[in-house]
Amino acid sequence: xxKREVVTRFAPxxxxxxxxxxxxxxxxxxxxxxxxxxxxxxxxxxxxxxxxSEEYCEGIFHDLRWLGLFWDGGVVRQSHRxxxxxxxxxxxxxxxxxxxxxxxTAQLEAQREEQLKxxxxxxxxxxxxxxxxxxxxxxxxxxxxxxxRFRLGEGEVxxxxxxxxxxxxxxxxxxxxxxxxxNGMPTYHLAVVVDDGDAGVTHVIRGExxxxxxxxxxxxxxxxxxxxxxxxxxxxVRSGKxxxxxKREGSADFSVERLREMGFLPQALLxxxxxxxxxxxxxxxMGLERLVEEFSISQLGTSSPxxxxxxxxxxxxxxxxxxxxxxxxxxxxxSIPEDRLVELVxxxxxxxxxxxxxxxxxxxxEIGPDVPLEFxxxxxxxxxxxxxxxREELSISALRAxxxxxxxxxxxxxxxxxxxxxxxxxxxxxxxxxxxLGPEEVMSRLEKALA
RNA sequence: GGUCCCAUCGUCUAGCCCGGUUAGGACGCCGGCCUCUCACGUCGGUAGCAGGGGUUCAAAUCCCCUUGGGACCGCCA
Numbered sequence: 001x002x003k004r005e006v007v008t009r010f011a012p013x014x015x016x017x018x019x020x021x022x023x024x025x026x027x028x029x030x031x032x033x034x035x036x037x038x039x040x041x042x043x044x045x046x047x048x049x050x051x052x053s054e055e056y057c058e059g060i061f062h063d064l065r066w067l068g069l070f071w072d073g074g075v076v077r078q079s080h081r082x083x084x085x086x087x088x089x090x091x092x093x094x095x096x097x098x099x100x101x102x103x104x105t106a107q108l109e110a111q112r113e114e115q116l117k118x119x120x121x122x123x124x125x126x127x128x129x130x131x132x133x134x135x136x137x138x139x140x141x142x143x144x145x146x147x148x149r150f151r152l153g154e155g156e157v158x159x160x161x162x163x164x165x166x167x168x169x170x171x172x173x174x175x176x177x178x179x180x181x182x183n184g185m186p187t188y189h190l191a192v193v194v195d196d197g198d199a200g201v202t203h204v205i206r207g208e209x210x211x212x213x214x215x216x217x218x219x220x221x222x223x224x225x226x227x228x229x230x231x232x233x234x235x236x237v238r239s240g241k242x243x244x245x246x247k248r249e250g251s252a253d254f255s256v257e258r259l260r261e262m263g264f265l266p267q268a269l270l271x272x273x274x275x276x277x278x279x280x281x282x283x284x285x286m287g288l289e290r291l292v293e294e295f296s297i298s299q300l301g302t303s304s305p306x307x308x309x310x311x312x313x314x315x316x317x318x319x320x321x322x323x324x325x326x327x328x329x330x331x332x333x334x335s336i337p338e339d340r341l342v343e344l345v346x347x348x349x350x351x352x353x354x355x356x357x358x359x360x361x362x363x364x365x366e367i368g369p370d371v372p373l374e375f376x377x378x379x380x381x382x383x384x385x386x387x388x389x390x391r392e393e394l395s396i397s398a399l400r401a402x403x404x405x406x407x408x409x410x411x412x413x414x415x416x417x418x419x420x421x422x423x424x425x426x427x428x429x430x431x432x433x434x435x436x437l438g439p440e441e442v443m444s445r446l447e448k449a450l451a
Numbered sequence: 452g453g454u455c456c457c458a459u460c461g462u463c464u465a466g467c468c469c470g471g472u473u474a475g476g477a478c479g480c481c482g483g484c485c486u487c488u489c490a491c492g493u494c495g496g497u498a499g500c501a502g503g504g505g506u507u508c509a510a511a512u513c514c515c516c517u518u519g520g521g522a523c524c525g526c527c528a
Contacts, residue, residue, distance in 0.1 A: 013528050048527060105526070112525085121453040122524060147526055169455065172524065181526040188528045212455055212523035235457075236521070275477090279464050283477070301464070303457050304521065311462070314478055321491065350491040396487095414487030426489035 006038025013045040014056035042071035085186035097223040101128040123174030148180035157215035162232035263354030268316040277305040369423030420449035
């Protein structure tokens, strides 16, 4: 028997923007596939017509590409595979694994409320499971609306989770669940199982929120006679204050789109998310290639890590200050020619945590102060002195010598010069700014500051 | 109400399976050095086994209970 090729997938529903919780799932799937010479697939779970939108689909593609998480093959859209799901549902009914259910939404809701009020676990009581196939057929042909429910059965389902080991779940007593809706759309459970099966997915790596769903899906797979994949449930990432980054919570703060606008490098986002919950001695910048070599699912923790902006900024700063300038330059939006930009970036990058800050510094150095400067008399005197010295010889050492003679201290003079040249008292070393600007520009800015 | 997952510095974690460590590292924070300054770098410091019972000479580690956090129980995914 030959070993099956590893196939993983990322399957978001296009009902919102991708956030770093999603990205972590995508990244782990991506890395695992790459490490095993397998394939990483992308699927859109868009069976909920109400909430899905094309805009979100495009956003997902864009974010994934921007991050460098390229998927293999085309994108599977569940909304394009409706016939397939209906066919499978029909087969399940035929074989007795599923049955038509004629209960109305109102009925079910009332029942559910009643159960909750009595302190019972909510669940379907299975009344339609006792309708005979012939009666069901008759009601359907009369045009009565129905859903298709899967017979969950009893007992217990055991499976192995890559991260948590052997797990065992007792099946709920009233657990028959809908696999096909009245409108003919499949529900999540059916669609996942069918798609994973058809695509030959070998490893289902997803959020921990799916852990309790897994027994149902395994039963479905078994009923269909498919191969049960290996499961790996990642702890849900939490953001800021006790909030899970999940579809129901506000996770806008960590959406890829917003982070990109804030000036994060895609590589930094990937590193930040990779380190999260991973016991590694590696530190950023690492990058995708390095991650493929070093990452290991078994080194992931099982408790929910908290993602903070501090962490993101620290990783981004590591990239900005340590990565190749030629790489950073690609993400800086400016009209400055690349060669020049590289020089500028080398000088100012240690003062920047984000690309936006970097851009501000680049502009400050290249263009000069963006607002008219105001110096008091005392300060003007000092600047005049500097100008006069530099007319003779433009260098820091010449200036220092002259300052010594006149009894001026560096900390009284240097910040003033920096202010005159780039509009900030604190910042990159003056000597580097000087050599970057050149004598003419320096003198012209000094004159302008004194005007 | 039921089922399940989780619990070590502020944060990410090592150690737990196979009891004996000054409970280690990283980020953050604080301080020193470097420096005109901020930052970078570097050196140092701060701080933690959720609680309670057991078992044992010895418990972060094994067992039980409690507490806390989380997920799911939908014609959402």
